[in-house]
Each structure stands twice: as structure tokens, then as C-alpha cells.
Amino acid sequence: MLVLDQVGKTYPNGVNALERFSATINRGEIVAVIGGSGCGKSTLLRAIAGLDRASRGSITLDGDLITAPHGKIGIIFQEPRLLPWLSVADNVAFGLAGLPKRERAGRVARALDRVGLADKARVWPRELSGGQAQRVAIARALVPQPEVLLLDEPFSALDAFTRSDLQDHLLDLWADARPTLILVTHDVDEAVVLADRIVVMRPRPGRLFEEIPVFLSRPRDRTSALFEDLKRRVLTSLDQSLDRDIPDRREKSVSGEAMWW
Amino acid sequence: MTVPTMTAVEMSFAPSAESPRTTGRRTRRLVNVALGLALPVVLGAAWEWVVHAGWSDGRLVPPPSVIFATLWDLARSGELWVHTRATVLRVAAGFALGVAAGTAVGAVAGYSGLSRRILDPTLQALRSIPSIAWVPLFILWFGIFEESKVALIAVGVFFPVYLGVMGAILGVDRKIVEVGRAFRLSGPALVRRILLPAVLPSYIVSLRSGLGLGWMFVVAAELLGASEGLGYLLIDGQQLGKPAQIVAAIVAFAVIGKVTDWLIEVAAAPFLRWQDAYGQQAGGA
Numbered sequence: 001m002l003v004l005d006q007v008g009k010t011y012p013n014g015v016n017a018l019e020r021f022s023a024t025i026n027r028g029e030i031v032a033v034i035g036g037s038g039c040g041k042s043t044l045l046r047a048i049a050g051l052d053r054a055s056r057g058s059i060t061l062d063g064d065l066i067t068a069p070h071g072k073i074g075i076i077f078q079e080p081r082l083l084p085w086l087s088v089a090d091n092v093a094f095g096l097a098g099l100p101k102r103e104r105a106g107r108v109a110r111a112l113d114r115v116g117l118a119d120k121a122r123v124w125p126r127e128l129s130g131g132q133a134q135r136v137a138i139a140r141a142l143v144p145q146p147e148v149l150l151l152d153e154p155f156s157a158l159d160a161f162t163r164s165d166l167q168d169h170l171l172d173l174w175a176d177a178r179p180t181l182i183l184v185t186h187d188v189d190e191a192v193v194l195a196d197r198i199v200v201m202r203p204r205p206g207r208l209f210e211e212i213p214v215f216l217s218r219p220r221d222r223t224s225a226l227f228e229d230l231k232r233r234v235l236t237s238l239d240q241s242l243d244r245d246i247p248d249r250r251e252k253s254v255s256g257e258a259m260w261w
Numbered sequence: 262m263t264v265p266t267m268t269a270v271e272m273s274f275a276p277s278a279e280s281p282r283t284t285g286r287r288t289r290r291l292v293n294v295a296l297g298l299a300l301p302v303v304l305g306a307a308w309e310w311v312v313h314a315g316w317s318d319g320r321l322v323p324p325p326s327v328i329f330a331t332l333w334d335l336a337r338s339g340e341l342w343v344h345t346r347a348t349v350l351r352v353a354a355g356f357a358l359g360v361a362a363g364t365a366v367g368a369v370a371g372y373s374g375l376s377r378r379i380l381d382p383t384l385q386a387l388r389s390i391p392s393i394a395w396v397p398l399f400i401l402w403f404g405i406f407e408e409s410k411v412a413l414i415a416v417g418v419f420f421p422v423y424l425g426v427m428g429a430i431l432g433v434d435r436k437i438v439e440v441g442r443a444f445r446l447s448g449p450a451l452v453r454r455i456l457l458p459a460v461l462p463s464y465i466v467s468l469r470s471g472l473g474l475g476w477m478f479v480v481a482a483e484l485l486g487a488s489e490g491l492g493y494l495l496i497d498g499q500q501l502g503k504p505a506q507i508v509a510a511i512v513a514f515a516v517i518g519k520v521t522d523w524l525i526e527v528a529a530a531p532f533l534r535w536q537d538a539y540g541q542q543a544g545g546a
Contacts, residue, residue, distance in 0.1 A: 051442060069445045081440050085458040085535045094454075095444045125536050 001026055001062060002048070002148055002180060009043050016205040018044040020057070023199065024209070027147065028178040033197035034185055036242055038208015041184045045150050049075045061148060074146035074179075078153045080133035082125040086135050088112070089121040094145040108181065108253035111139040114173060131162040135169070142173060146216065155190065164222075167193050171218065171246040188238070192230050193220055200234065202241035209241040299425045304536045309509035310408065323505040328512065331505040342524040344363075345513060346478055351523075352405065355414025356475045361413070363422025370423070371430025381427075392478055396485055409483035416476035420473040423468020462536060465529040469522055 002025040002175050009018040018040035025031055033041045037145055046052040050069040050229045059066040061073065074095075089108050096104045112118050117136040125133060134154060141149060151170075155163040167190060174181060185191055191198045202209040212234060216226060304326040312319035319327065335341035366384070370377040395413055403409040433456060439453040483492020491510045498506035 048280070049443060069443050071445060075443050077436070079436065079440075081436050083437065083455070083458070085461075085532075094440075097450075126535070245319060 001184075003060045004044075004048070004057070005059075006057035007044065007047060007054045007059060008049060010055045011051065018047070018054075019207045021206075021208055025180055025182065027180055029182070030174070030181040030194055030196045031090070031197045031199060032183045032185055032191035032197070034188065034203060034238065035189050035201030035206070036186070036203050037120075038237070039201035039203040039241075041153055041201055043206060045075075045152050045182065045184045049073060049150050053076075070119055071144075073149040074141040074144060074148070075150040076134075076141045076154045077151065077208075080125070080137040081128075081220040082128075082133055082136055082140075082153045084125050087122055087124060088117065088128070090196065091125060092134055092139045092143055094140055095222070107143050108139075111143045112136075115139045115169070115214065119202060131158055131166060134158065134166065138166075138170065138173065140221075142179075145177060145237055146179055148182065149182040151181065153185055155221075156185070156187065163187075163190070164193075167211075168219070170194070188224065188231050188234050191234060192227060193222065193250070198234055200241055210237045223249070228255070264391060266374050268438040269451045286510055310526065323502055327505045330507045331503075331509045335506070337511060344489055344494050345517065346512075347487075348483065348492065350480070350518065351410050351490065352414060352472075352475045352479050354407075354411045355479070356418050356472060358415035359418025359475065360422050363380065363419045363467075363471065364464075367426025368430065371427040377427070384420075386421065389426075392417055393481055396481070403527060405486060406520050410479070410487070413482045414475050415480045417474040421470040421474060422467050424468070425463055426460065429463035429467075430456065432463070441456065458532075460534055461529075465525065465533065472525065473518070474519060476514065476521075480514070523538075 004021055004023045004025075007021045008016075011070075017038075021040070023031075033044060035041050039251060044051070047054040048066065049071065050066050053067055055170075058224060061070060064070065068072070082088075083094065083114060086094070089112065092106050092108045092111055098109060099107070109118065109121070113214055117132060117135055117139070117140060120128065120132065120136075125136070128136065134157075154170075155166050158166065162239060171194065181194070183191070198212040198214060199208060200210045200212065201207065208210045214228075214230060216230065220227060308319075308322070308388060308442055309324045311317055312324040323331075332341065335344075366380065370380050370384075392413065395416060396409070397408040399412050437459060438451070438455055441451045446504055448453060479490070480492045480495070483490040484496055487493045494510035494513075497508050498504065498510065
């Protein structure tokens with residue numbers, strides 16, 4: 001169980017990126033974090049990843065306080081970020097340094113097979129298409145078997161067809177070991193397709209605006225009326241989150257910063 | 262040169278070198294070599310013919326046949342070997358020192374902002390001093406023999422290596438470094454598995470330009486007083502009025518310089534096959 005308690009982040013340049021964010025995320029849950037730019041969603045994800053420390057509050061995974069990258073938490077970035085000097089298979093093996101060679105090779109082969117790139121094991125990353133490279137990045141993040149997988153707008157750089165293909169594929173992979181997925185996105189469709197729960201954030205300073213549970217069964221039909229309803233609901237919430245006239249619900253005086261923009 | 266960038270583990274899935282296009286590439290390379298040789302060969306043959314026809318006596322600009330005869334004589338008497346050896350040893354010693362110092366200082370300056378702010382201004386100022394200006398001082402400090410020459414060469418090699426290493430470290434993609442952090446690499450592992458391979462391409466370039474400067478500086482050092490070395494052959498040829506010997510020494514410099522540069526290139530090639538470089542595709546254009 002991942003517990004975020006009153007997490008806040010102020011950058012050294014004084015920008016207050018995230019304010020009092022609290023949430024409890026159960027093992028195996030898929031949570032989509034959505035919001036306009038500057039709502040602190042990437043800041044939140046980087047804090048959970050341990051890449052940037054939160055300035056206030058605490059993040060714990062099964063009781064472990066997260067202050068640095070944690071062995072049970074994996075991350076997939078917006079770009080594949082493959083290491084260009086390693087072959088595809090060596091990239092996937094990157095997080096498995098401690099394992100015996102035979103087991104490592106077996107796990108890498110299975111992971112590549114699982115993302116449909118078994119034939120690309122020995123090519124350089126430069127020879128992959130954008131979608132293939134991101135699939136390798138997914139395999140690399142999944143192969144150490146994380147309990148929590150963080151995804152920072154992982155499909156936003158891909159074309160629409162590849163994107164929906166990879167979304168389905170991600171669910172497929174998720175079903176193998178059912179890690180917790182926390183997905184930052186600005187794509188409403190993506191959030192509704194994937195998530196059990198959608199967290200809408202509002203900007204300046206970034207904070208939780210609304211949580212919307214998604215009770216649709218999987219696989220989800222992107223064209224169904226229920227799907228459309230939920231999309232409309234999320235869009236309305238996003239609209240409201242950007243409305244500066246909404247009174248602050250948690251705290252009255254935020255030094256006027258929320259009003260400033 | 263040490264390149265401990267890829268462990269056995271990480272090389273285990275490396276793409277294989279052979280490809281079906283290898284033969285086609287080989288013919289294209291031969292054509293490229295022929296194209297590159299065309300100009301010097303034509304010029305040399307033309308000059309040979311001009312001298313042969315008696316339009317010039319070729320005394321100050323000896324024709325290729327005389328130059329090769331001189332080279333052959335120098336080689337047969339063992340002189341060429343003695344002088345080449347002296348020069349190569351000086352460059353090797355100076356290059357090793359310059360590379361070691363340049364790599365170490367460049368890495369420190371690239372890695373730590375504080376050291377960079379302390380070191381870089383001074384080093385940039387020193388870099389702008391013309392190399393020959395050091396010679397009198399080095400002779401006072403290190404004497405007239407090998408030490409001062411090696412020191413001069415080392416200074417020449419140091420700066421391009423220092424600049425190359427520092428620039429390469431500063432230029433490493435932060436996002437790639439973050440991948441290492443996300444996978445919880447320790448400091449040394451981050452250096453070995455991310456930083457070293459990432460800086461390797463520009464490091465090779467800086468080694469090559471450092472070596473080029475090493476060859477320049479060895480001439481400067483040997484012109485200013487040496488009893489052996491290819492630079493000594495130059496001076497000797499001037500003082501005794503033997504232009505063919507001067508050109509022969511120049512040819513020897515060119516050949517050795519090219520060969521040593523090529524050696525670095527060949528040694529580095531297996532580690533740089535991953536690069537998606539313009540040059541790899543642009544050969545036929």
C-alpha cells in the first residue's frame with residue numbers, strides 16, 4: 001500500500017509546485033493523475049519515484065519512507081530513454097545487474113517476448129520505431145518486477161493508433177503480476193481506458209481537485225455510452241479545476257498564489 | 262587507453278558485426294580510398310614528369326623519386342629508424358602524460374561545478390599561451406634533454422583532452438543519468454555504466470585532436486635542439502641544404518601521424534558501433 005500524506009514540494013526557485021497532496025493507493029490499483037500544465041502531477045510522480053524529495057509530508061510504501069529511488073518502484077518516462085550504447089536486450093537487462101546470468105537472460109527473453117519484440121533483442125535502440133522503443137522501456141521497467149510502476153505521460157509522444165495499441169498492451173502486461181500503476185497523463189481518453197480511479201489536479205499550486213472512481217469493467221469499450229459519460233465527467237471536472245473562482249476548499253489563505261495567474 | 266565501459270554482462274547481447282551489406286560496403290570503401298589518393302598521385306606524377314623533362318632541376322622541390330630514394334637510403338642506413346623511434350617515444354610519453362592529466366582534470370571539472378569554477382578560468386588562460394612560449398621555461402626547469410620535450414608535448418595534448426572530457430561530461434543527457442538513478446546505481450556504477458559510455462565518442466575525438474597537437478609540438482621541441490628525431494632531420498636537412506631529406510622527414514611525419522590516428526580510430530570502433538552518426542551513412546554521397 002502506497003500512502004501519500006500531505007505531500008508538498010517547493011522548488012529552490014520558490015515555485016510552489018505541489019500542496020498538501022494526500023492519497024492512499026492499494027496494491028494492484030491503477031490510478032490516473034490528470035490535470036492542466038503546472039498542476040504538479042509530474043512533481044508528484046517524481047517524488048514517489050524518489051527522484052526529487054518532497055519538501056513536506058511523507059510518502060511510504062508498505063511502511064518504507066520514500067526519500068530516494070526504491071527497489072520496488074519502477075518508472076517509465078515520457079521518452080523511452082533507452083541507453084543508445086546497449087542493445088535492446090541489454091537495455092531490458094539494465095535493472096537486473098544482481099541476478100545470475102542465466103536467470104537474467106531468461107527474464108529478458110520472456111519480457112521481450114511479452115512486448116512482442118523478441119526478434120529485436122540484438123538490434124541497437126536507434127533501429128527501433130518510437131512505439132517499439134517505448135515498449136522496450138516498458139519491458140525494462142517491468143523486468144525487475146516492481147510493486148509500483150509509475151508512468152509519466154508514457155504515450156504522449158506517439159501517434160494515436162500506436163497509443164491506443166500500447167494502452168491495451170499495458171493492461172495486458174499489468175494483468176501478469178498486477179503491480180500498482182500510477183499514470184500521469186493529460187489525455188482524458190487514456191485515463192478512462194486505464195484507470196480504476198482518476199485523480200484530477202488543479203494548478204498553482206498543484207493540489208488535488210477531485211477523485212473520480214471508474215467502475216467500468218475491462219476490457220473497456222471506448223465507444224460505449226458509459227465510457228463517453230465518464231469522459232464528459234472528467235472533462236467537466238478539469239474545466240472546473242482551471243476555474244480560478246472556485247473557493248479554496250482546504251485552506252483559506254494560500255498567500256494569494258492560487259489567484260495570481 | 263582504457264575503455265572499461267561495457268562489462269561482459271552488457272556485451273552479451275550486442276548486435277553482431279556482420280551484415281549482408283558488408284561486401285557492398287567494402288567495394289565502396291576501396292573506391293573511396295582510390296578517390297582520396299587520386300590528387301596526390303596525379304600531382305606527384307606531374308612534378309616527376311616536369312623534372313624529368315628538364316623544365317626544372319628539382320633541386321629545391323625534389324620530385325617523388327628523389328624523395329623516396331632519400332627515404333630508402335635513410336631506412337637502409339638505420340637512421341630513419343633511430344630518428345623515428347626517438348620521435349615516437351617522445352610523443353608516446355608526452356601523449357600518455359597529457360591524456361592522463363587532461364582526463365583526470367577534465368573529469369573533475371566536468372563533474373563538480375565548484376572545481377570547474379576554480380580551475381577552468383586559469384586553464385583557459387594558460388591554454389591561450391602559444392606553445393613555443395613555454396620552451397625557454399621548460400628548458401630551465403627540465404633541462405635540455407628529453408624531459409623538457411616530453412613536457413611540451415604533454416602540455417599540447419593536455420588542453421584538447423581536458424576540454425573534450427569536461428565538455429562531454431557537461432553534455433551528458435540529464436535524462437539518461439536519471440535512468441541510472443531510477444535503477445539505483447551507486448556513484449561508481451553510474452560512472453561506469455552511464456557516464457563513461459556516454460562520453461566515449463567525444464573522448465575519442467579529443468584523444469585524436471590531442472594526438473594531432475602532440476605531433477605538432479614534438480616538431481617544435483625537436484627544432485629547438487635535439488640530436489635525434491624526425492625534427493632533427495628537418496633542421497639537419499636545412500643546414501646542409503638537403504631539401505629531399507626535409508621532405509622525406511615530412512612524409513615520415515605524415516605517415517606516422519596518420520597511422521597513429523588510425524590506430525585510435527580502429528581501437529575505438531568496436532565501442533562506437535551503436536552511434537547513429539551522419540558519417541556512417543554519408544560515405545557514398
